[in-house]
Amino acid sequence: MRDSNADDLTAMADLLTPLAIRVAATLRLADHMAAGVTTGAGLAERTGAHPATLKKLLRFLVSRGIFRWSEERGYEVTELGAPLRDGAPDSVRRRLSMDGLLGLAELGLTGLLHTVRTGEPGYKAAFGRDFWQDVSDVPDDANVLAEEVVSGLEADGALIVHSYDWSGVSRVMDVGGGNGTLLIELARANPRLRGAVLDLPGMARAAAKRIEEAAVADRCEAIVGSFLDPIPPGFDVYVLSAILCDWSDGDAIKILRRCGEAAGADGRVLVADRNLIHDDDDAHAARMNLLLTGTVPAPVRTLKQLKRLGAAAGLELTWEGPATRRRALLEFRAH
Ligand SMILES: C[S@@+](CC[C@H](N)C(=O)[O-])C[C@H]1O[C@@H](n2cnc3c(N)ncnc32)[C@H](O)[C@@H]1O
Structure with missing residues (x-):
């Protein structure tokens, strides 16, 4: 039987x-x-x-x-x-x-036992390496990652271009700016704006290529670096778009601190985070919660929790923009 x-x-x-x-x-x-x-x-x-x-x-x-x-x-x-x-x-x-962004992340699920025992990211447990470092190391000719980051931005990325007042901003740094999609959109919408993408080597190469193709290389550049290390100062606004959602509270606070230090007293940190609101009873949210914890990890936060991270990094909330189900805009400045 x-x-x-x-x-x-x-x-x-x-x-x-x-x-x-x-x-x-x-x-x-x-x-x-x-x-x-x-x-x-x-x-x-x-x-x-x-x-x-x-x-x-x-x-x-x-x-x-x-x-x-x-x-x-x-x-x-x-x-x-x-x-x-x-x-x-x-x-x-x-x-x-x-070798795609999601496919690569999901391989980390083989470390789920370790994640459940310790709370540590599955990807690192499974492979002993940082997920984003491996993303950066995917050969350029695979090129899937650079394409995927564009589709990620489609999740209400236009809010950043149209809801924030860019009129008084001369220089913007898109921290963890991926393949440069947002910076290019910002440069097109604001003809006097200059800017840079800061990202790990593989993604910075993809950004440099796109910036060139979009004919904005006279105003935009791609800088190789890590937002866990000191970030180049001198920009008016440091954007964090869909970044904090991939990091634990401790790392997110560190990244916010790095941006605050670079921004100094006159600059601003614009947080445009994703994966904000969730409902624990919903089967989709239950799946996403475990999946994201077991891979990147990507905690799902409320707006309130996000504001608390800013405060913990010594930043003061100066503006709160529109929030959709997928994204919220918060402007901070260093105390
Ligand atoms: C979810 S993507 C977001 C990309 C883009 N900002 C957007 O809104 O679509 C996360 C980005 O952070 C970058 N990243 C990860 N770790 C990093 C680090 N330590 N320093 C700089 N960038 C990093 C990744 O390469 C990737 O481009």
Whole structure:
């Protein structure tokens, strides 16, 4: 007789299927098949994979209905596997790719036991390295990270450009500014504004490239550095967009302090944080809470908690902008 609970639980706990799908996404197998590479040997050559092992992966994914195989046509993508193609309208390839922002973070979940025992981030427990350092080290030609940070900004990023009074600001630093999307938008909306992105090497390279392409290199630059170290002074406003939400209270206070020190008495720190409001009863919030804790970690904070972080970093709240469900704007200055 089938023990359905045990079977259901075992199926829920399966690690092989998700990892096999993610390997397929990372190697872009569906795109290669769609482009006409349909033999195991051809796919191994195209992806640089070990031929015999890739064949095992393909066979397994055929058994899961993601690919199919026939003597005449070789390997093909099924309807179920179609979103693994980059160009599919509902593509999940980048999201599942092991060198993409989310895919990389989720690998940290293998350290979940350590996280639950200690409260420490899963990614570091699993790999012994800092998540963002690994993000920075992803080769430029993978380029997925630079693209993903843009989509992150779409979550109410326009609030920063349009709700804050930039008219009196000459120089802005986007601290942890990613690929430069926000700085470029700010420079376009404010023709006299000059600015810089400060980020880890990989992302700073992506920002420099975008700044060049956007033809604002005469007013904008990308600086390599860490916001956990002293930050270059001399800017009027230091923006922290979607940064504190990735850090524990202790680190968030340190980052705010670094910005406050750089801003000095006359400068401002503009916090534009994400993941603000949550409801513990909601299944989505429950998932996000554990997922984010187990990966980056990214605590979910209330507006009140965010203000308390500012106060703990010795900053005074000088302006409170609009808050949406996904983002809030708070301006601080050093005491
Ligand atoms: C969630 S992204 C936010 C990017 C951008 N500010 C936005 O609003 O979309 C976090 C950014 O912080 C950067 N970062 C992480 N650790 C850093 C560090 N120690 N110093 C500087 N930047 C860092 C990452 O490279 C990434 O670009």
